[in-house]
Amino acid sequence: MTDTTKPAQAEVSHISGEMLTAIGRTLSRRVSFRVSESDIRRWALAVYYPDAPPERFIESETAAKSRHGGITAPEDFNPFAWLAALQSAAPSGGKENDPGSLERLLGITPPPLEFQLNGGLEVDYGVPMRPGDVITSENRLMSYAERPGRLGLMLFTVTEDTWTNQDGELVKRSRTTLIRY
Amino acid sequence: MTTMLSPAVGDSLPEFTRTTDFAHWNRYAAVNDEFVPIHMDEEAGRAAGYSGAFGMGNLQWAYLHNLVRDWLGGAGRIVSLRCQFRAVNTRGMTVCARGTVTAVRVEDGVRLVDLDVWTEDQDGNQIAPGKAVVELD
Numbered sequence: 001m002t003d004t005t006k007p008a009q010a011e012v013s014h015i016s017g018e019m020l021t022a023i024g025r026t027l028s029r030r031v032s033f034r035v036s037e038s039d040i041r042r043w044a045l046a047v048y049y050p051d052a053p054p055e056r057f058i059e060s061e062t063a064a065k066s067r068h069g070g071i072t073a074p075e076d077f078n079p080f081a082w083l084a085a086l087q088s089a090a091p092s093g094g095k096e097n098d099p100g101s102l103e104r105l106l107g108i109t110p111p112p113l114e115f116q117l118n119g120g121l122e123v124d125y126g127v128p129m130r131p132g133d134v135i136t137s138e139n140r141l142m143s144y145a146e147r148p149g150r151l152g153l154m155l156f157t158v159t160e161d162t163w164t165n166q167d168g169e170l171v172k173r174s175r176t177t178l179i180r181y
Numbered sequence: 182m183t184t185m186l187s188p189a190v191g192d193s194l195p196e197f198t199r200t201t202d203f204a205h206w207n208r209y210a211a212v213n214d215e216f217v218p219i220h221m222d223e224e225a226g227r228a229a230g231y232s233g234a235f236g237m238g239n240l241q242w243a244y245l246h247n248l249v250r251d252w253l254g255g256a257g258r259i260v261s262l263r264c265q266f267r268a269v270n271t272r273g274m275t276v277c278a279r280g281t282v283t284a285v286r287v288e289d290g291v292r293l294v295d296l297d298v299w300t301e302d303q304d305g306n307q308i309a310p311g312k313a314v315v316e317l318d
Contacts, residue, residue, distance in 0.1 A: 020314040047243040081214040122263035
């Protein structure tokens with residue numbers, strides 16, 4: 001079948017052999033500091049500002065009567081903000097918002113693309129995070145794909161971050177799509 | 182105290198609305214360590230091609246969770262949520278997180294509800310459209 005809409009010049013793929021062999025590799029492994037009630041309160045205050053957050057994020061007594069029997073963190077809470085207790089790979093150290101930071105973490109050559117944006121986020125939730133929890137994150141490279149766009153061939157990179165608690169229970173699994181062009 | 186929810190297809194969730202500015206973004210930056218110039222500085226926002234500084238995509242993500250969580254009122258849990266980031270939340274914008282029920286089903290004895298969720302600006306332009314699944318108690 002002939003595609004008459006095809007551009008005159010075939011575009012060269014940004015996905016190198018080196019990038020393909022890196023699929024499935026771990027990008028980073030982090031262990032959080034112990035989650036505190038205060039971390040949860042501050043998070044809830046920030047995301048509900050200027051209104052007060054639900055009491056079950058603030059008051060232990062109210063939270064004790066909830067379905068979880070105590071304070072739990074909002075699902076979107078991030079125990080890795082500011083600092084992790086353990087981190088397998090240091091941030092790239094390059095310029096902020098570096099579109100090649102993902103491949104640099106893997107020690108391979110990044111695709112020659114200048115711009116990046118967050119294409120989307122998809123999360124499945126397991127057990128909630130609670131005060132006293134220590135969360136482990138393991139982030140993996142899942143796939144590379146390309147699609148032609150207005151600004152040339154766009155590279156879609158999917159990473160999957162799996163969080164578990166100190167008992168090995170799944171807290172959440174997030175898939176992030178990074179769009180580079 | 183929780184109330185039993187009996188949602189039906191087509192139901193709308195009560196909206197979650199915030200008129201956003203640095204006061205909101207700085208608080209979010211403080212808890213998520215997200216002190217990125219495009220969210221803090223008008224000039225950096227303009228250099229990135231926008232009218233000025235703009236709010237974090239992660240805060241849209243948080244507002245979508247607030248929408249669904251407040252609707253559940255403690256009578257269920259969020260099973261999954263996903264969204265795309267299509268537009269930015271500029272200063273003074275009134276961001277409204279909204280949702281509608283698209284399916285109510287039972288799987289292995291568990292009551293599940295599918296939702297379309299999104300944030301939009303004061304003119305109805307979508308910022309972060311997505312979908313959610315919740316489990317009812």
